[in-house]
Amino acid sequence: MLNRITNLFAVWTVLGVGWAWMAPDQFAWVTDGSIRPLGQPLVSVMLGVIMLGMGLTLTLADFHRVAKMPRAVLAGVVLQFTIMPLTGAGLAAAFALPTGLAVGIILVACCPGGTASNVIAFMARANVALSVTLTMASTMIAIVLTPLLTGWLAGVYIEIDRWELFTGMVSVVLIPVVVGVALARTVPRLTHRIAPVAPLVSILFVVIIVAGIVAKSKPLIEAHAGVLLAALFLLHAIGFALGWAISRMLGFGRNETRTISIEVGMQNSGLGASLASAPSFAAQFVNPMQAALAPVPAAISAVYHVVIGSILAAIWQHGADVAKSDGVVDDTSAEEALA
16 A cells, blocks of 8 residues: 555655645745744755655665675766766756756756655666665765765856755755664664655655745746746756666666666755755855745756656556566666676
8 A cells, every 4th residue: 555655656746736836825834934843944854854764764785785786886876976967057058047046956956866766666667676776875975976066067156165065965864864774773673663654754745845845936936937847857858868878878788777767867856955945055145036946946856757757667667567478588687697
């Protein structure tokens, strides 16, 4: 039952955003500061819970897999942090986006892959173990690379405080993940009960974060809908396409190619939204209106990547089912061939 609900991630995202668009007042509590758990912004706390859930579900086997398939992990991480950031910066310039939107699209493009990619990989009959490993690896590496790449590429528009962005990554990504891994090791019985619902909680919180930002930014989205929707669609479409094409050129098998494509094309939009919504990040903009625009690309990104990913998953799943019924075995991955 939980798996069925989780597999409908794209549906819940679209429904949540649609609800926020039609009744924005009902989601004002997400971003208006009225709820501050532990004195922290609600969006940041929700993202911390998502990362905690990721930590709870990680095992030593997940870390060992990095050593078992180094080529695929290296390729996926390198493509993640080259294709998306450069594409985001290129689209920001090509569409002459306003400063806030340009910085926002670059920031979300510099984020790691999100846990939603693991769901999409499962639906697509791709390599789920590789997907989980890539998500973990890119998330850990992003603690350093996201501030560096954002500072470099978005520095054309505003002066980015890389250290502030790094400390934000540590507080909302590294610490919760480490705590989750530690809990899984020290209180395994408790975490064994919690872990199965962690993906569902993550989906719920991502939908709430995205819906809250869409509700708050509705007038801004309406004012910039044309270029905003086009640029973000191209960001993810190019990510999925190049992730697939380049990994195929590198000689990976069908399942690994699809997995890398999914990992590259799907971003941790919740992380991008949280970082862009932080008061310290907004303070870097001279114009408050531009600061208000910065979280918007992450919210739109969350809708696009799960919808595109779900469509691809359905196509690939159908192809895998047809091949199975015809008695065709998946091609051997280059990683396996070299073993």
